[in-house]
Every structure is written in structure tokens, then in C-alpha cells.
Amino acid sequence: MNARVAIADVAMFPERLLDLRIAQLGIDSFENTQASAERQATMMGRLARYGFDAHAAFLSSKCRGLNCDSRACPAACHVASRLHRAEIILAESELFRHGGEDVHFFTVVPSAWRVAHDKLDAFEPKVVAGLVTRALRSRDAVASFNVELVLCREDDETYWAPHVHGIAKGRRRITIFNSLRDLSTESLTYRPVVVRTVPSQEVPITLNYATKRVDELKVRYFDQEMKPRWRHVPLSGRDQATIDAWRCDRLADAMHFRIGFKRNGRFLVRT
Numbered sequence: 534m535n536a537r538v539a540i541a542d543v544a545m546f547p548e549r550l551l552d553l554r555i556a557q558l559g560i561d562s563f564e565n566t567q568a569s570a571e572r573q574a575t576m577m578g579r580l581a582r583y584g585f586d587a588h589a590a591f592l593s594s595k596c597r598g599l600n601c602d603s604r605a606c607p608a609a610c611h612v613a614s615r616l617h618r619a620e621i622i623l624a625e626s627e628l629f630r631h632g633g634e635d636v637h638f639f640t641v642v643p644s645a646w647r648v649a650h651d652k653l654d655a656f657e658p659k660v661v662a663g664l665v666t667r668a669l670r671s672r673d674a675v676a677s678f679n680v681e682l683v684l685c686r687e688d689d690e691t692y693w694a695p696h697v698h699g700i701a702k703g704r705r706r707i708t709i710f711n712s713l714r715d716l717s718t719e720s721l722t723y724r725p726v727v728v729r730t731v732p733s734q735e736v737p738i739t740l741n742y743a744t745k746r747v748d749e750l751k752v753r754y755f756d757q758e759m760k761p762r763w764r765h766v767p768l769s770g771r772d773q774a775t776i777d778a779w780r781c782d783r784l785a786d787a788m789h790f791r792i793g794f795k796r797n798g799r800f801l802v803r804t
């Protein structure tokens with residue numbers, strides 16, 4: 534990897550420049566500022582409707598609206614999250630595409646770390662990140678991943694399950710698969726470990742996917758061959774407000790983790 538990669542200060546970009554830079558990487562579905570602001574307004578209304586007034590007030594006190602700073606505002610802020618994702622995609626695309634090694638996308642659902650439906654506050658992304666980091670770390674490994682929460686329902690049990698999406702290089706695909714598989718031993722219904730090699734030109738869209746927030750309820754059912762499947766449905770208003778409130782207590786970068794490199798001022802550097 535390069536000695537260091539500059540991190541663009543995307544908050545200072547004119548909006549059209551940011552959209553252009555993202556589009557040049559082959560990403561055509563990146564949310565624009567207006568859509569982020571609309572989602573923000575909807576979220577604020579919902580937080581108030583479900584009794585999270587203190588969270589809404591806290592977010593309002595931190596947020597500078599369309600001029601929001603990605604490092605100071607809570608993770609719940611859609612404007613800050615958008616900028617944070619843009620920073621990651623621009624800088625990490627350069628980092629992962631340099632050097633010509635194979636880059637692998639991975640998904641893992643560490644099944645032991647689910648939390649009960651009404652115990653979301655007990656969930657700490659750092660704990661899951663520590664597990665994933667221990668599994669993937671080696672002298673040459675470089676990886677970046679996001680920890681997100683998905684609400685799952687199996688029969689009568691409803692729980693929040695961490696879903697980890699990321700990219701890695703410096704280790705073989707099969708080594709990554711074997712290292713992550715052991716984090717998912719408890720659930721018989723998931724096939725939670727996916728490791729797929731991605732062509733260099735697809736690194737940006739893979740980062741776009743890996744950093745995307747997917748708020749949904751997954752309901753398990755069985756198909757005609759009695760194989761377990763998941764149906765994806767939107768969260769209820771109350772569940773959406775609950776996870777948005779949870780994100781009010783965290784910064785925009787609290788769900789993003791790096792192995793083998795770190796942020797140092799306005800640069801990414803190898804560790």
C-alpha cells in the first residue's frame with residue numbers, strides 16, 4: 534500500500550464536485566444532500582413521536598444541518614453519515630486498489646453477539662469489531678469494515694444481530710473465510726460468512742455497499758424444501774426510532790473499523 538493516502542475534506546466540497554467524484558468511481562446511487570436532509574426531518578419527527586425527545590434535542594444541538602461536520606455529529610445524522618461514507622469511499626478506494634493484490638469482500642454475522650429486542654443499549658460495536666479484528670489480523674492484512682444492526686425474527690424470538698460488511702487484502706480468500714467462520718457457529722439458519730474476490734474497478738461500489746446502512750427486519754421462514762430463508766421488511770416506526778436514538782449516542786465513525794491502517798490527521802497510514 535502507499536505510504537499514506539490523503540483523506541479529502543468532503544465537507545468543504547461544493548456538492549456537485551462530491552457527486553462527480555463519487556460518480557467517477559462508478560457509483561450511481563449515492564444519496565444527495567437534499568435526500569439526506571429529508572430523511573433527517575422524517576427521523577426527527579419519528580423520534581419525537583415515540584418519546585425520544587431528549588435524543589432529538591441532543592441531535593439538534595450538535596447538528597449544523599446541511600453544513601454538518603462529519604466528525605462532530607452523532608451517527609444518527611444522515612448528512613454527517615453521508616459525508617463520512619464519502620470520505621471512506623474516496624480514500625479507501627485508493628488505498629485498496631493500490632498494489633495489485635486481490636481484494637476480498639466479506640460479510641459475517643457473529644451469531645454469539647445478538648442482543649434481545651428490548652436490550653439494544655447493551656450492544657457495543659467495539660466488542661464485535663474486536664472479534665473480527667482478532668480473526669483477520671495478520672502481518673500483511675489490511676481491512677476495513679462496518680458493524681451494523683439488523684432486527685431478526687425467528688419463530689417467537691426477536692433480536693438485534695450485528696452484521697459486518699467489509700473488504701480486505703493481504704490474506705488469501707480461503708484464509709479469510711476460515712478465520713471468520715468460527716464467529717458464526719451458533720446459528721443453523723444463517724449462511725453468514727461470505728468472502729468474494731472483487732475486481733479492482735469494483736472496490737468503490739463494494740465500499741459503497743459495505744458502508745450502507747440497511748435498517749430492516751429479517752423474518753425467517755421455510756421454503757417448499759424446508760430450507761430456512763429470510764424475508765426483508767421495513768422496521769416498524771418504533772423500532773426505527775429505537776435504533777436512531779441508539780445512534781444519537783454514537784459518532785458517525787463509531788461503526789467503522791480498520792485493520793492494518795489508521796487515520797492520522799487528514800491521511801490514512803499503515804500501522
Ligand SMILES: [Zn+2]
Pocket residue numbers: 595596597598601602606607610611612613
Ligand atoms: Zn448532523
